Amino acid sequence: MKFRNLKTVAALAALLFGAVSGSAFAQQIELKVGDWQSLQHIQSTAGTQWFMKEVEKRTNGKVKFVHFPAEQAAKARGLLDAAASGVVDIALTGSLYSPDRLPLNSVIGLPGLGNSAVAATKPLNDMVRNGLLRDEFISAGVVPLYAYALTPYQILLREKAVANVSDWDGLKIRTGGSTQALTARSMGATGISLPGPEVYTAVERGTVDGVLFPIPSVAPYNLQEVVKFISTNGSFGNFGCNLVINQATFDALPADVKEVMLEVGTEAALNVAKAQDDLSAGLLKEWAAQGITLIEFTPEQLKAYEDTLAPVSDEWVERIGKNNPNAKAVYEAFLKGVAAQ
Template structure:
């Protein structure tokens, strides 16, 4: 007979086992417990998967495109600052894939890029899109402001309120912020400056858009449209004799290397920028994400304009240090230029109004914003 060690013997072959036998009872208990254990394991796995999927769904990755090289002040205090602030304030929930320096589209194509979902967000220069944003271009007219920080506040209200449904939503985009640069200056490839406006007669000056064309013509110059990214070569090759441009931006493209002189007291209009998001993308975001983006955009817009204003003051010293002559227009020359520039606004109203648009009404609305 087998030796019994610490338990019951197994049933003999050919006999019917007793249901209360310890070994039989152990096997039956295990068979009953296994389905419950499997169910619990499956439930735990499902909950873990759901949590993982939920976290993934909460994460948003957006593409942002602009025209600026990473060394440009517009990139450093604009796009790069926006990206960092968004990721920090959303605690990593919102991330941005950045495409600087016209990687996704040329400066003139960034508006279409955000309309067509090539990018989700773009920092768009209005000057390159006056055909699609004609009423917005009022912000680039000369003689409307002196301080770009205050002017940017007015411009943002103008495009996010007065022009939102009239000019932006019909294009499928929504403005998140608006800024204007400090007043543009006269830049020359040769010489030490000008003493009289007549010296500009027939001179080929680089301009960025339609408003710049009006400004150049009002001084007797010949406007030539050239993107900022091509200005270095245009000056170097003599395609243009000079430019209407803002001082802080020259360093991002190393334009100071091909300049001879820059004015410091002209007021030759400005360039406006709008941070635009595709409207379908915007509506797909949660209310929480939209609130974070709007809050960050407001803060970065303010620091962007303040940095540009500060950079404008420092740029003249930096230009002088690079061997460029910084000159002031004589009072009588400045007065003559400003008198001619006064007609530019009337011409703008006439040209934009000829397209069946309320040009005078919207220029008055923008000036009212500036006066607030």
């Protein structure tokens, strides 16, 4: 059997001893995986690497992965195209990195969608795998294996702390895409879209004043070295990550391998989400001991943020809905999924 982008390895021992039976050939499926995270990142250890190890184990070694972390195969923004074109078989992609290809999936960037990674991951994975968000991936030439959300984004600041909404006025804030840019703009700041690997230099040089970032992703990029203030209880949007596989490659896989991949995918989504939630509290305590000032918004301040950010979702529905009639249904389905947790 031939696989597109797969390597079939014959059992050499059987060949050497002249075995003629068809069962004498053991096929091993090798899949190339492109990733933008480092091997030490929690999303890699508890997500991509965990997925690969479990699939290899549950297929008894029938499937083997060749992993290209830290943008070795393609830049973060190019990994969706890399998987779709067959440069790699599987890729970790970011929904907000492809707003033109995945406009409905940018819903995850809206503020207020869950107070933990697990709370947002459950509805996100359901909608990407089998719901209203799946078709965009299929149209892009890939099949989603699983999706997960990060912890709610907090604000990290280089020099100036924020407390009230008015404190954001005039700040240049790194955002993960156009949806988060709406959040920054609604508070008087300017959103500057940058992928994770470029953020450290931008903060260090003062290109941006602050960063919207999830707590578990701060240390892998060493951002705690270049910021002085970090909020602890805001909800300034989120980010969706998706492990996707080339459509033709997936179609060529044996049925039992497909089943294992999808089964492990569901588990991997929740595994990496829970790992992020568990990590956050310890990191904040550690950084406070190192001299970083933690910003905990009061109930009154949180209410003011909620009121200020309310129009962001309406604007997203209107903007995305111009070309995607399912925008409102997607947003409402996500809210319902979060509320059900």
